[in-house]
Amino acid sequence: ETGVTQTPRHLVMGMTNKKSLKCEQHLGHNAMYWYKQSAKKPLELMFVYSLEERVENNSVPSRFSPECPNSSHLFLHLHTLQPEDSALYLCASRQGMNTEAFFGQGTRLTVV
Amino acid sequence: ILNVEQSPQSLHVQEGDSTNFTCSFPSSNFYALHWYRWETAKSPEALFVMTLNGDEKKKGRISATLNTKEGYSYLYIKGSQPEDSATYLCALSQDDYKLSFGAGTTVTVRA
Numbered sequence: 095e096t097g098v099t100q101t102p103r104h105l106v107m108g109m110t111n112k113k114s115l116k117c118e119q120h121l122g123h124n125a126m127y128w129y130k131q132s133a134k135k136p137l138e139l140m141f142v143y144s145l146e147e148r149v150e151n152n153s154v155p156s157r158f159s160p161e162c163p164n165s166s167h168l169f170l171h172l173h174t175l176q177p178e179d180s181a182l183y184l185c186a187s188r189q190g191m192n193t194e195a196f197f198g199q200g201t202r203l204t205v206v
Numbered sequence: 207i208l209n210v211e212q213s214p215q216s217l218h219v220q221e222g223d224s225t226n227f228t229c230s231f232p233s234s235n236f237y238a239l240h241w242y243r244w245e246t247a248k249s250p251e252a253l254f255v256m257t258l259n260g261d262e263k264k265k266g267r268i269s270a271t272l273n274t275k276e277g278y279s280y281l282y283i284k285g286s287q288p289e290d291s292a293t294y295l296c297a298l299s300q301d302d303y304k305l306s307f308g309a310g311t312t313v314t315v316r317a
Contacts, residue, residue: 136309142303142304149302184250191238191302194255195240195242195252197249197250198249
């Protein structure tokens, strides 16, 4: 248990569905991240929030919409996804730029 | 997108043997170099965060070195054990909160 909790662990959704991924940390960290891990590809940074403000949006399609209502919670809202969006989505948090990141267990997303 | 490269992509090691692998990165705007271990069905876990040129860090049988001027880091595993089998990721932290990962080196230790 790393202190970062992601729900759900697995999600199957149709291309017309709307769903949300949730990430929660109670480590007192001030930065939270969404990463995408596709098969045989590096971890791909999607979004970074620092003190609840988005500081990075790595050219992610608008069908992915992040939300950070407070420093402990991060959401990734999904709508009209494509099959190529099927991947493992990892949330992470950390305190400061020279500290380690703590990862959640990930959500395995399948778009059908 | 930062160009963090790791080599080799995978390697197989006999139990008891030592091994090492490389992470290379652009040295401009460097803040920190991270190493993580990612075991199957688990989350990535931090091994080291290194900030200074010439840094050497050690945790048990695993150690790492850092050269920020030439832009590389080595991870060493001494006397490999089956439980060392995992994917080892390096990541670069620059002058913002961005943390960019390499593709990883997958280590398989044969008993």
